[in-house]
Amino acid sequence: MPISSDEQKFLERAIELSDRGMTGLHGGPFGCVIVKDGAIVGEGYNQVTTTNDPTAHAEIAAIRDACKRLATYQLTGCDIYTSCEPCPMCLGAIYWARPNRVIFANTKQDAAAINFDDQFIYDEIDKCRDERQIEFIHAPHKDALAIFEKWKNLEGRKEY
């Protein structure tokens, strides 16, 4: 699908950030920018290994940056430009942030070719929890359920 020259410019900024983060040895080769009304409102690159934060992917960093700058937890009306197709964690974060569109350059197959195997995580998510490589144990607790009930009627609660 062709994109406009403005969109191309934003995508190239995301790609530039992927190079900057990698070359500076901050983390993997991934960059992201978030755009609203034709202006960049958030930026990020991967910093997993230097910040000791396995969630510090480019998209998560850019979402957090944009939400901070816009003082909101919803990216309505925003587009996300990312140098690579999002991993499952970032895809989940994108759905929680609810932007309009995601434009990406490299695919998850391109990422797998340099040893970032998101497909493993995609496959694990689809497995029922008894078959996953990380053990998932369901231990129901009445207090946990009671707190969910309390939420339903909590005064001042803010849905998201």
Added chain:
Amino acid sequence: MPISSDEQKFLERAIELSDRGMTGLHGGPFGCVIVKDGAIVGEGYNQVTTTNDPTAHAEIAAIRDACKRLATYQLTGCDIYTSCEPCPMCLGAIYWARPNRVIFANTKQDAAAINFDDQFIYDEIDKCRDERQIEFIHAPHKDALAIFEKWKNLEGRKEY
């Protein structure tokens, strides 16, 4: 599956945090603790609405806290106790952090009953990108691919 009394204690701490976060109006009713060698090394509760961070789920907060305290981006040998079955974003984060086990109380069905519909995101992840409710546009770029190539031979790079 039954859990030990020690494990029950850690799960109850996660549940207590879910109540504390909710009652303090920090965000939704979700709490998480991370345990290594019988001691809590990370804690978190949902703070999405008060910190304007859609990624500030309990599990993400606890993972970031544990990794900071342990000075690592890998939670090898750790167990994650969470008041509710993780959403797709947190499940992705858990796979990147690579703990041993995840013990949870409420299920995603319990969460859906109080209007936290993770299932929508699970369904979207499974769709091919042309069929998703958020538009995903693939715009290949030679620079993005070149940067991936550069990563393969980058001196000083740290895999994760």
